Amino acid sequence: MGIADDQRYRRVRRYRANGDPRGYVKVKNRRALEGLLAHRRGMLARLQAVVGIDASKSVQGVEDEIGIIEAGLEELKPPPGSLPENEWTGSH
Template sequence: MSLSIELIVDGYVKLNNRSALENLLAHRRKLLQQLNCVTGTDPKQAIAQVTQEIAVIQRALAALARE
């Protein structure tokens, strides 16, 4: 897992910036969709990374919803 995405998400949570988290989640989902369409190379590692990032963002959104 990339430390940078965790720091970005933590910053948005501290700022209570749900909109930025939702935009980040939408971007990662679009990226995942594009990676799943890649041919000619094996994107498994990138897909795993983006999937982990999506999970981090979703946990942060859930935490904001509980507040």
């Protein structure tokens, strides 16, 4: 592993530890963003099913994160025609 690889590895680990979707965009990790999006959507569904307490602030926070993740995925989307359609859309 070279110096550049080592620096990238540290950067990815730092972003993973923080759970910051912008970090995955910065290191161009579409798979991680897709996994994070699925996780956040599951969290949102569970939060929306909560009764007995006011979960509205948590719901809003997760919705905000979903927006950031979706924007990140859009930013990483390849230009039209650069990949077969199923290469990009097959995992959504």
